């Protein structure tokens with residue numbers, strides 16, 4: 145299949161029958177919002193990244209936990225027990241579809257949409273106070289992934305893929321331009337990106353259940369390779385991920401990388 149569509153993240157060939165609907169009601173205005181979740185037995189491909197982000201069939205596997213109601217603008221935590229499998233047909237007619245509230249309605253096919261998502265998470269940290277430690281970790285991890293999304297797929301396609309006929313030449317040009325712009329935006333945001341990681345490390349180091357590998361990865365993304373190595377040395381079991389993490393620390397590489405998939 146030769147890919148001719150402009151960006152990596154367009155789910156144009158996703159089989160939507162692999163997903164099922166769920167419904168949540170806004171606690172402020174009672175509007176119904178329709179969400180989609182992957183059916184557990186239908187995931188064809190999972191991709192894991194070093195920052196913990198998992199993509200199943202091109203859709204992030206980590207469920208969205210904060211919702212901005214598209215009807216009234218109320219920001220709320222999604223409670224598991226507030227999710228319904230069905231609602232009356234009459235309510236479905238006026239329910240808000242997934243693109244209206246997913247990722248706060250931001251268009252992630254555009255780099256500015258990705259920046260808008262980042263700004264939403266910063267705003268959520270400000271508006272949802274007081275946050276418990278676990279809640280703050282959830283928001284700040286989402287923020288970390290949103291920053292890394294600015295260049296996460298930048299190396300998906302290389303010129304050799306054009307030569308091999310895997311992708312269309314014009315797609316490759318557009319994709320490269322898009323990725324370069326994303327990387328430039330990421331660099332321009334680095335100060336805020338690092339401030340978020342510093343706070344995330346502070347929170348995780350307080351939690352006795354935190355995995356040293358997660359903290360090692362955060363230090364690596366900060367470029368603090370000695371500290372990253374120190375945390376990595378606490379891990380006895382050598383997995384594929386730990387070995388890769390070790391390699392990237394040795395290379396003094398602070399970019400997010402694909403672990404599997």
Ligand SMILES: [Zn+2]
Nearest residue numbers: 170173213216
């Ligand atoms: Zn509402």
